[in-house]
Amino acid sequence: xxxxxxxxxxxxxxxxxxxxxxxxxxxxxxxxxxxxxxxxxxxxxxxxxxxxxxxxxxxxxxxxxxxxxxxxxxxxxxxxxxxxxxxxxxxxxxxxxxxxxxxxxxxxxxxxxxxxxxxxxxxxxxxxxxxxxxxxxxxxxxxxxxxxxxxxxxxxxxxxxxxxxxxxxxxxxxxxxxxxxxxxxxxxxxxxxxxxxxxxxxxxxxxxxxxxxxxxxxxxxxxxxxxxxxxxxxxxxxxxxxxxxxxxxxxxxxxxxxxxxxxxxxxxxxxxxxxxxxxxxxxxxxxxxxxxxxxxxxxxxxxxxxxxxxxxxxxxxxxxxxxxxxxxxxxxxxxxxxxxxxxxxxxxxxxxxxxxxxxxxxx
Numbered sequence: 001x002x003x004x005x006x007x008x009x010x011x012x013x014x015x016x017x018x019x020x021x022x023x024x025x026x027x028x029x030x031x032x033x034x035x036x037x038x039x040x041x042x043x044x045x046x047x048x049x050x051x052x053x054x055x056x057x058x059x060x061x062x063x064x065x066x067x068x069x070x071x072x073x074x075x076x077x078x079x080x081x082x083x084x085x086x087x088x089x090x091x092x093x094x095x096x097x098x099x100x101x102x103x104x105x106x107x108x109x110x111x112x113x114x115x116x117x118x119x120x121x122x123x124x125x126x127x128x129x130x131x132x133x134x135x136x137x138x139x140x141x142x143x144x145x146x147x148x149x150x151x152x153x154x155x156x157x158x159x160x161x162x163x164x165x166x167x168x169x170x171x172x173x174x175x176x177x178x179x180x181x182x183x184x185x186x187x188x189x190x191x192x193x194x195x196x197x198x199x200x201x202x203x204x205x206x207x208x209x210x211x212x213x214x215x216x217x218x219x220x221x222x223x224x225x226x227x228x229x230x231x232x233x234x235x236x237x238x239x240x241x242x243x244x245x246x247x248x249x250x251x252x253x254x255x256x257x258x259x260x261x262x263x264x265x266x267x268x269x270x271x272x273x274x275x276x277x278x279x280x281x282x283x284x285x286x287x288x289x290x291x292x293x294x295x296x297x298x299x300x301x302x303x304x305x306x307x308x309x310x311x312x313x314x315x316x317x318x319x320x321x322x323x324x325x326x327x328x329x330x331x332x333x334x335x336x337x338x339x340x341x342x343x344x345x346x347x348x349x350x351x352x353x354x355x356x357x358x359x360x361x362x363x
Contacts, residue, residue, distance in 0.1 A: 004328060006300040011053070011310055013287050014225030014262030016174045018053035018097060021303060022324055023312035025291055026056040026101040026176070026230075030342040031349060032073040036061070038083035042073070043090050044350045048321035050096030053310065056176055056265075057087075059103025059183075062163030064118040066184070068105030068142075070135050070342075071113075075100065075163050081170045088171030099174040099228065100167040102160060102218075106184030107145040107193065108238050110134050120145040121152060123187050123194040123201065123210075129239040130182070137343060153200060153210060156184070161217040164227070174226035174262060177215060182238025185211045189248055192241035204248055212255050224260040228289070232267035233276050245271070246279050253283035261286060265312065268292035277307040296327050322354040331355055 033039035107122035122145035131139035233245035290308035340348025
């Protein structure tokens with residue numbers, strides 16, 4: 001059997017059918033149009049990459065308060081739903097499958113990135129210590145959030161559930177909850193950002209309460225077999241505490257396992273004191289999607305050893321819209337134009353040629 005065969009085998013994550021086990025990872029690209037509505041560029045970008053077994057969209061805000069970055073798309077208005085419907089129609093027309101990552105930034109907000117007034121809300125009134133790019137790309141300090149009230153928490157749960165319904169209305173095959181990278185759900189999980197003294201803070205059990213409530217509500221809204229969630233144990237991004245990650249993530253995985261979800265998406269930080277994927281497999285009985293900057297050979301080993309069922313790739317899909325075809329052919333990969341990852345409209349976004357286009361231009 002060729003090394004690549006393990007990646008090319010079909011698989012189902014719950015009800016999400018994949019024609020191969022190669023996932024395009026979620027990546028912020030900052031190209032949404034006015035009103036945070038997906039535009040023609042985004043339709044073309046995702047359609048170009050439809051040969052992936054599954055596309056996970058960039059992080060999408062479930063509400064106005066969920067936006068923290070420049071030109072990120074939403075899923076809380078009818079115009080946004082209709083914009084995403086154009087994306088899903090284009091991906092499905094090419095035989096692809098696509099799910100939406102729901103990402104509420106919580107305290108990771110530069111107000112100038114929004115273009116509107118909205119709350120900045122987090123578990124506790126503690127500012128994110130990291131700098132975040134503003135509209136011109138220059139990193140600046142984030143704003144001070146206010147601590148969520150119990151009523152706010154109920155509303156946040158409802159907003160995630162409604163966003164999931166909106167994603168399905170837009171034609172998505174499922175949703176992924178972003179529970180990593182120091183955003184809202186991670187902020188509730190992590191003691192560096194959660195200093196609450198009520199039932200949503202303090203002990204690990206209390207800090208799990210909000211993430212599990214969101215996962216439960218989203219599963220109830222659209223069916224657990226259409227829901228995944230992303231974690232990154234030990235990731236310090238946006239000011240997170242990285243000590244003893246297993247103490248938080250083992251009980252999180254056990255609690256989520258009871259909900260009948262489609263998959264867990266794991267960023268392996270290659271920690272010295274924790275075998276992350278082994279910890280996940282010991283506490284989670286469902287499908288595992290691994291993301292650890294693997295090359296093809298390493299990804300296949302993860303599948304063959306049973307540590308993962310599917311593998312996600314990020315940067316390779318930026319500059320290689322036909323990434324699947326290229327690795328099947330053993331063809332070289334194009335390099336990423338890093339100067340235009342977050343800016344440039346079509347430049348560095350939809351202008352990477354496929355092998356077929358290159359062959360035609362040279363022939």
